[in-house]
Amino acid sequence: MANLVEKAKSFVADIKKPEATVMDVDLKDVGSDAVTYNAEVSIANPYSHPIPICQISYSLRSSGREIASGTVPDPGSLTGNETTKVNVPVKVPHSVLVSLVKDIGADWDIDYELRLGLTVDLPVVGDFTIPLSTAGEIKLPSLSGLWNKQ
Template identity: 60%
Template sequence: MSQFLDKAKTYVTEKINDMAKPEARVTDVDFKRVSKDNIDYLAKVAVRNPYSTPIPICEINYSFKSASREIASGTIPDPGSLKAKDTTMVDVPVKVPYSILISLAKDIGADWDIDYQLDLGLIIDVPVIGNFTIPLSHNGELKLPTLSNMFA
């Protein structure tokens, strides 16, 4: 009986591993606006759902790093769901406090930009499998807003 259960577990595990899983990629990270306390950026994530049913996104966790330091992090609860057999664009707002930017002055330097790494974890509820995390990491360079951006 024990051997039968082991074979059944192995079979189910192999089938689940062979199933198509949702895939995601960061398509863009852009300046959004300046507020009195922080600079808002918006990360756009394209998530492809291979299933014929919509899949809910439970939450999104993010960590925004520059110069090997975390400058912003957060969780977005219940950001919506993924369209069936389609690619859904998911917006991830990132708020960077001014106090952090001052401490990054050396990285900002003369070119007025920030080299960053954005780490995301999209937690989705896949039928049969349960909660599944899609890990993403994206590196890039962000221009800081100028006075014309602030008053435009």
């Protein structure tokens, strides 16, 4: 039985899997209740046929704590033998931004870590989650920029 389990593990390890990269995280929208950021993810599909994306889960962390999390259910499919770009909207309530005042006050940006889990439905294997992580700084809009958007 142990030999069968080892063969199964080897088989799964040898299967081609999509590869993903976070290309950019930037300000998308400023609303009355939250600021929405957009994470642009590039996903390469090694198969000749489309692969459905089941969901994308996200967690945005700053100053050692989670400031936003959620899922994007059924965001579409990956085109066969191509790279597909997917946008992941991340909403951060204004009340959370206010609590980050020490980090924001120094340089008017948020130091962040974004963790994504991209779940795809692979042939034979089934659901497979590709973990992604990126860190950086997100600039906040200036007050004059907020007024000009209205």
